[in-house]
Amino acid sequence: MALHGAVEGSVPADPSVPGPAAPATPATLAGVQDASRRILANIERVIDGKPAVVRLALSVLLAEGHLLIEDVPGVGKTKLAKALARSIDCSVRRIQFTPDLLPSDVTGVNVYNQETHDFEFKPGAVFANLVVGDEINRASPKTQSALLESMEERQVTVDGVTYALETPFMVIATQNPIEMEGTYPLPEAQRDRFTARVSMGYPDPAAEMQMLHEHAGADPLDSLRPVSTAAEVRSMIEVVRAVHVSDAVRRYVIDLVNATRRSPDLRLGGSPRSTLQLLRAAKAQAALAGREYVLPDDIQQLAIGVLAHRVIPTAEAQIARRGSDLIVAELVRRVPVPRSIDERQYGHRS
Secondary structure, three states: OOOOOOOOOOOOOOOOOOOOOOOOOHHHHHHHHHHHHHHHHHHOOOOOOOHHHHHHHHHHHHOOOOEEEEOOOOOOHHHHHHHHHHOEEOOEEEEEOOOOOOHHHHHEEEEEEOOOOEEEEEEOOOOOOEEEEEOHHHOOHHHHHHHHHHHHHOEEEEOOEEEEOOOOOEEEEEEOOOOOOOOOOOOHHHHOOOOEEEOOOOOOHHHHHHHHHHHOOOOHHHHOOOOEEHHHHHHHHHHHHOOEOOHHHHHHHHHHHHHHHHOOOEEEOOOHHHHHHHHHHHHHHHHHOOOOEOOHHHHHHHHHHHHOOOOEEOHHHHHOOOOHHHHHHHHHHHOOOOOOOOHHHHHOOO
16 A cells, blocks of 8 residues: 555665756745745744754754754753744654664564455554654664664655655654663764754753743643745755855865765765755755755855864764864865855756
């Protein structure tokens, strides 16, 4: 049995691969900005004092990627994921990852129907536009790996039959890096599938005071209503795909990722997937800023979020307390930025 129009045994076209599209224009970008303002303002009703984090989460959605929210308990990791999910009128499923969670709970399972005398596919929690995976590192590696195919290829294969997932599709996973008892660290292959990793961090005193005033009586998440739709998000994604990237910016992205592979402080550098996802996220960042072309500034702003969770520092760097964020930040400062007399050069199409 096929689901959502998928043909049994077939592999659907990758929706992340852009087809022929008209260039982004000021009119289409204005639509993206209008919708993004509504979504960002809605999320910030719940998440106080973290505009950069909220903006990155939306950029990842428009880049057709996945987000890993990693931080200490109680700083709003799950609230951010839920607020983004509730701001869009689309299908949302939440998975509480626990040690006894099975892969079939995530992907789905074939169940024998005694009335029809045939097997029926019961879709798992991954069949939704936005999938919130809470405390993903509490599930076993076998269950964690159930997300690999869906995150990369936007499809699920069960008993040799492939089922296409809906578009947009995004996994927002949270994990606590401090409490390690009873957890299974995400392997590199899984972490590499997340477009970006973000840390919420503690709020500043002013934001925390505002939180006490506004959130002490009731949870604003309960009253949050959608301000966008899945169809509108799909239109925004099409505009982001059409954002122009000059050859100079492409070379800059390659130089930056190659620098992580050559760095003596890193024993694992960025993958080719990270190169592609950094560029896609930069296109989303440019569209949110109302630009139809990507600037090196977009790459620099996203480099730590997109690259730091993919690289592994050497033992010597770890002993010297040089974490991946610091190393990537140093590489961003060190790699030469393409110079242009005019910003319009980045938007020039040959």
